Amino acid sequence: MNKDSQMRAAINQKLIEMGERERLKELLRTKLVECGWKDQMKAHCKDVIREKGLEHVTVEDLVTEVTPKxxxxxPDSVKKELLQRIRAFLAQHATL
Incomplete structure (x- = not known):
């Protein structure tokens, strides 16, 4: 495991231990619903299923198809807010 991977693992472990990971996930869910992302993705999934036919689409296919979109x-604002929250958390718990 290289140094970058070790640092990511340590940060992730600290986020989990302190409960911040769940708070960040909930914030992300809320922000994605507010900005209409969830509805856009739901519509995109329906389009993909309509195109390929329900019998010809597996969950794995659907995930592969819709993940890039x-x-x-x-939104960049959501990404920036999450990154800001992570940085603030790390600054507050700088013992990593």
Whole structure:
């Protein structure tokens, strides 16, 4: 495991231990609903299923198909807010 991977693992472990990871996930869910991301992704999934036919789409296929668009549709403001919250958490718990 390289140093970068070790640091990510340590940060993730600290986020989990302190309960911050769950708070961040809930914030993300809320922000994505507020900005309409969830509705856009739901519509995109329906389009993909309609195109390929329900009998020809597995969950794995659907995830593979919609993931790039899903990531691209997350507003920059949401990404920045999450990053800011993570940085603030790390600054507060700088013993990593």
């Amino acid at each position: 899903g990531r691209a549709l997350v």
